[in-house]
Amino acid sequence: MLEGKRIVLGVSGGIAAYKAIEVCRRLVDAGAHVSPVMTAGAQHFVGSTTFSALASEPVRTSLWEGSDPIPHTTLGQGADLVLVAPATARVLAAYAHGLSTDLLTNILIATRAPVVVCPAIVAAAERALADRDLEGLNVVVTAGGTREPIDAVRVIANRSSGKQGHAISQECVRRGANVTVVTTTDLPTSPTADRIQVETAAEMQTALDSVAPSADIVIMAAAVADFRPKDSVDGKIKKAGGIPEVILEPTPDLLEAIGRNRHPHQTIVGFAAETCDLVSNARSKLERKCLDLVVANDVSAEGVGFAHGTNAVTLVSADGERDLTLRSKAEIAVGVVDEIVRIRTSMRSVDAGRVNPTN
Structure with a gap:
């Protein structure tokens, strides 16, 4: 199902960033072409070298690196899916308000592909964000x-x-x-x-x-x-x-x-x-x-x-x-x-x- 699909894997800063390594590995094993994008915060939790070794191409971390003058457009509009895992509260807030603060949020704005976000928030914060009156039903x-x-x-x-x-x-x-x-x-x-x-x-x-x-x-x-x-x-x-x-x-x-x-x-x-x-x-x-x-x-x-x-x-x-x-x-x-x-x-x-x- 994922064979040949181009997936941008966005990794934002949070302790859950280390779990994105396994996500990347499994996507590649399933045949997807994975383009990893890390925020500055994510690099404090996990090294970019790990993702570069596992993914289909080297990690992108900035709008201004490499020879591509518009990496957010190239990645965003060429993707079949943009997956943000984990998605911190900062990234979610920027995405919700259309703020382009870094390469990842620029990709989220530029893409026409489906976007899947995996929020990385503690259980207490999650309960505060949503009613849970059907919990377990x-x-x-x-x-x-x-x-x-x-x-x-x-x-x-x-x-x-x-x-x-x-x-x-x-x-x-x-x-x-x-x-x-x-x-x-x-x-x-x-x-x-x-x-x-x-x-x-x-x-x-x-x-x-x-x-x-x-x-x-x-x-x-x-x-x-x-x-x-x-x-x-x-x-x-x-x-x-x-x-x-x-x-x-x-x-x-x-x-x-x-x-x-x-x-x-x-x-x-x-x-x-x-x-x-x-x-x-x-x-x-x-x-x-x-x-x-x-x-x-x-x-x-x-x-x-x-x-x-x-x-x-x-x-x-x-x-x-x-x-x-x-x-x-x-x-x-x-x-x-x-x-x-x-x-x-x-x-x-x-x-x-x-x-x-x-x-």
């Missing part, structure tokens, strides 16, 4: 629209992009959950999340059968087809044969099955894409399918729903509704996960009251 998130084959070429599909589901999975990872993403899309997932790639409703059902029973939270953001062809043709149906008759059959209701077979302490979240009667339809789904929360959106509204980078939703639970007005799907994800945490906290309070009733 197993979360399953489905994303994207299923595709049901008519023949070898044509499918019945829907317009779901999977962006909202993937944003929610990223937010769950950020909060400390062990996340499994069951997706039909090619959108990236967090390196720490497990990924199960599926296409059809049947494949998604098989995946969920294996991971949902052990989950603390199941978030069904995928748009699963309601119908599929009863008989799929192996080859391509030719136009010369006239208009084909495609007989449909219902797909299994995956959300309802999970809701009805849930464990007592699971939290189950469904989604409802509607064009009218948003809250009443969502509340009906909540009750029929034994859910804790329904995330409902009006896909006919401007800037909302399929393929957009923004969304607006109403969160419908047993104790009311909460509107999240138009905002980015990442911000919607924060609101959805906040509501899940609130519901779970409320459930624990009720359970505690049953165990220790007050007079």
